[in-house]
Amino acid sequence: MRPELWDRLSGAPVLLPDSATLLGRYLIPAGRHVVSGVAVEPGAYLAAGAGRWTLRSGGEHWAGDFGSAPTPAPIVMESIAFIAGKVADLQQDDAPLSAWTNVPPLVNGVVDRLRAHPLERHLKAGLGHLRAVCQRPHARLRTEDVLVPVSKARRITWRTVVHLAAHSETWAARRLHGVEPARLLTPVQIADRDLYENRVVATLLDRLWRHVLAGIAEIDQIDSMVGQGKDLIQQAEMRPDWREKRRLYAFIADLLMGDDLPARISRRRRELLALRNALAPLLASELRSGVRGPYTGPPRLRPTNLFDNDVNYRHCRRLWDVETASRQGADGLAEPVHALAAWCRDFARYALVLVLRALEQLGLTPTGTRAPHVGEPGPVYAYRGRTVRFDWNHDDTFTLLLDDEQVLRLVPLAHALTGQSDLAELDGHLTSLIAECRVAVLYPGERSEREALPLDRRLAVHNSTMVPVSPTDLGSMARVARALRAALDEKIMLAYPARVTCQIAGAGALAGRFPWLVWRDGQLLVTCPPADHELARLTPALTDLRIRTDAARQQGDNAGELDRLRIDLLAAADQITSLSLCPFCGRRATTFAPREHDTYWCRCSCSTTWEIRRCTSCRRNYPVVTVPTLADRTGGDGDLLDEEFSQEVLAVPCWQNARSYVCPFCGHCPESAACDRCFLIPRS
Template sequence: METANSVRLLDRLTGRMVPPPDGRVPLGRYMIPPDEHTLLLDTRRAAPGDYLVGRERNWLLQADQRTWWSGDFGHRPLPDPLVVDNVLKVGDTVTEALKRGAPLAEWISTPAVVTDTDGRLRPHPLEDRIRAELGFLRAVCRTPHARLRTEHTLVPVSRARSITWRTVVHLSAHSETWAARRLRGVEPAQLLTPVRVPDYDLYENRVVAALVDRLWQHVLARSAELESIASMVERGQDLLSEAAARSSWRGRARLYEMISRLLDGQKFDEEIEQLRDQLSALRNALAPQLDSRLRKGVHTPYDGRPELRPTNLFLNDANYRHSRDLWNAWVKLRGKGDANTDPHARMAAWCRSFAQFVLLLVVQALDELGLQAEPELTVESLDPDELRLRYRYHADALWLSRHSDDTFVLRLRGRQVLRMVPLPHALTASGDPEEITSWLAKLATTNREPLVIFYPGEPAERERLPIHLRLAVHGVHGGWGSSGPATPTFVPVSPSDIDSVARVGRLLRAALVGPVLAEFPVRVPCRAEFVARVAKSLNWVEPGRNEVIVVRPPSPEELDAMPSSIDQLGLTTSHARQRGDHQQKVTGLVRALHDGAETTRRLLRCPICSRLPTRSDQAFQRRGDTYRCACDHCGSIWETRRCVKCSDRYPVLTTTDSEGKIGGDGDRLDRTFAQDLLAAPCWKRTRSYLCPACGYCAEARPDFKREDCARCAPE
């Protein structure tokens, strides 16, 4: 028998087994663990690897009849239907390609943007029915049928027309309704009088009230969908001028493909404007019905079966009959598909497809960064639920692994540089700052590893948030600080956001390049009595305390001569010689110096074009414990700076296209820098940058705080 204490769920955020939660949880955070076959999701048997899902907003997990947990996913756990439908299509395409073992080059070309814009811009059949039946619906809302109900109301005596036994009881118990007390009795000032009032809370009216609410939600969803497409088209037009400047030919090709899908057709703008006018007219016509006599008089709109009962009003009253026909049209065109779909299966499919969508974005971003997939080891299947992709990153192997819990790990030279968790919860869809803040607090972890959470989010949702929340829900820093990120990095992605691939590319560039560039200076442990001799023999190192410090990349000739220089130093003492460890110490020191030199030489490789400079002695400039390097091929400049607040060193990248441009929130960085950025520039001064580890800006110090900066000015 399963007990409450023995039940555990897999927390995808931390990768640990935890007790089932109660109350409000993010959609997609928890999974049924392996080898678990006794739990029920509502009344359905849960299989290992299933997501903790429910019926739209609510969830119920049962171990037995006496042990269960329940809760909800908040106000709006799912994004707009436009996003859901396209993510489901992408998920199906990627899943089918992986099942049949298709090569990476085939399924990486799957478009990660909305592909059915033409169909979305055509008028929905339901909207035609709304326009046809709107006059009858308006008549029902304005003059609904009602039954008379008797209520007792306290009125002045002059207005009282009849009394009942309740009148006498109320008068005797409430002296405040007396006008005077006479010898013969009480002279009343007010009497509780029966009156007839209309009661609009009929079955037919509750159906019409529910119909008004659902039609209103349909029009709002269609308007939001239209604005998403319009924003994509506008962004696609802007990208036409930017595409030619992209350094990667892969990025240019994919960007042109996206733009061609968005801007196909000469009447695109006309169709958007025409549909916007039609939806605006429908909103204006439906809005008064939300405040009509019928809607106010109905306490609880109908929430029953789609099939309506054949009542006298629905059969014999023309206005109600047409309203019933409009209800049936809504069921057929909008509600029937949802009603026939298992809500658990739909939400589970959404969670799986969102993970596949994120996988597609990651491999497309790696491709845009110029990483080459190993042809003989492109896809390596560990089991049906896991996947490994191997890339060639300069001279090293880079592995992208997808685990059975639909999380991704990026490893370089055997070291984990990034862990990615696709969280299929629309964190910003509600637009409520308090609710979003609560979600961010729930998703905070104590793990010190670089952790990224991908979630479905739209630019329009972020524009309505306060500036501090906009920065919190869209931040790309890569997590290379020595102290590690205090909270996960949140990255919004969506098929209706054309900057999603570039945003993911910037994240991956920061994760791969950032730690490498921040490894200067490299410190090599060395015995104290040998430090001075090594530093004197090798002019590319300096002495430290029980260590030597590699302060510049040695030339190939200097690196080749290093072993013989160390051998000739006679580093060991007589005591060391007696132990016979002279050769072992020399070999270990040579190996450590060689590794340190190779680490420093990686700093010379351009993060943009991946080329090495012609003259490394001219390209590399040391500045104390930081450095500056320039590429003589593409003109990019990269350097490290030290934060005056947390003392972390962080890399800064400047390209010929980004030079002189100020920073801003995440969406501005997407539009201005795409993936060619490491630390974000100051919002007011182009030569200042924000520390990725603590977020501090040098321009925000107390003696020089800019009052006109939206980021650092006091609220």
């Protein structure tokens, strides 16, 4: 029987899957288990190196894999590990919440990463020797039998006679005296370059090539991040809230604090491109084509005549030793099971920093200094007259609660979903991510990876429930904030109108006395925020509905019911009043206009509008927020939303008409007949 694992996505135990699993999704249950030969504690991640895992429990054995590319680039993993280390220090020091939100979720040590690697200095010094070995490799003579024309045959052996007798196709003619051969199997001396030393040098060349390519990719990521910082400066100038501007400027300062970054990046790129151009011709050299496979022996090379006495091979051995030492230092933990499990934990702590900073960026005000602790009630915030709490769960997931009611679970999933090029594999992973309850999945993903996907996949991997994040992508915090806003504001705004069930005789008459009340189907509906003088009239109006005790008519006093009705109406009035608070500046709306189909429209003195609209396709209500500076911007894929709107949007504007919005429930907008995006969404 397959064992049960804890599924972080659904928050429940599930049977061990028999298909490709997602790295970081499952936790080991209680009991004795061995993952890829290593005993693990209960609650550990199902993780193993080389993309495959094995699980042993008792006498049974199961195996699986994580797909082709479960982890992101090294610069991403190293930076997230650095951020997670800071979080561990804050936990140990019991630091206040403000210290947690001050941790920058960026690539660490940008200036240090722009310095030349020690391996590259040795490569430059030994490049001439490496080139000489690749172009003129040593070889040993090897005898090989080759079929050649008779005119070129200089030597025959017994194999020649045996082959000639067995292969009539090599005969020219049959004579009376015997066979006249056309071709003969002749021994020749061939230079064999598949030596121990040459296999070592060929493997060294491959590793140096991968090192240079990884360095160029890292520089491109840093350059892209710096470019995003410059774009954010322009975006910050357009933000309507001065607090948001200040947060963005501080965020950019953390990134661009290094001096002369563009010149450093350009110089570093030129150095790496020069090394790449020098190594590229060697990939097609005689040495590389002369070996039949890579060197797979121990890192410590054994002494040979070539390595000891040939100057070119001796320098290649020194370069091998430098490369091996640098790679072992960068590999970190030697045990891949522990290394990948640590990566999953590190990514969860990085996601924690992102969410805490996103809550601050949304303008939520903490009511204390308490920092999050695993398994305990987390920090509490005030938002639009409501109470928001953020909890850190035992399984490294997070819960967002509005007035003690869960509105969103956030699941950090350390699997690089868009890192693979196999669309079928990506589709399989996306299908497995369908959860029973509302979940926002945070996963490591780069913009360049998403841009290489077809449009329908781009929409699938970057939306309100799929949130790609990376320390090299400055839009990460904005898209997390947008996912949080969608959960909070949707819950707040769709709680309209506030409904109070009432069975008191004559209660319907209250709706005729107060313009903010409507009587419908045995319920009093609060449809707009009441003024203070109208609330003052509520108690006398309820007193008029009081029925005295009448023993003859067997009627009891309804004072208790009226008191409960008064409390419920005041609570409903407070709920609707909270809807009138601007989601950006926090001020009271200057206009609150109820509309048909239980919708409304609000406008603030800062010109921000928020409303409930009714979808023309699925007939469900959905919330919309419009910031004046962004009112004329059309929508697009998730990366475009990051650039244009940041977190200042709820429903996504139509791709054709900025005044229309895409329904978050069915994915259609009023412009479905002409909208490019809606053609990707099948109609039900």
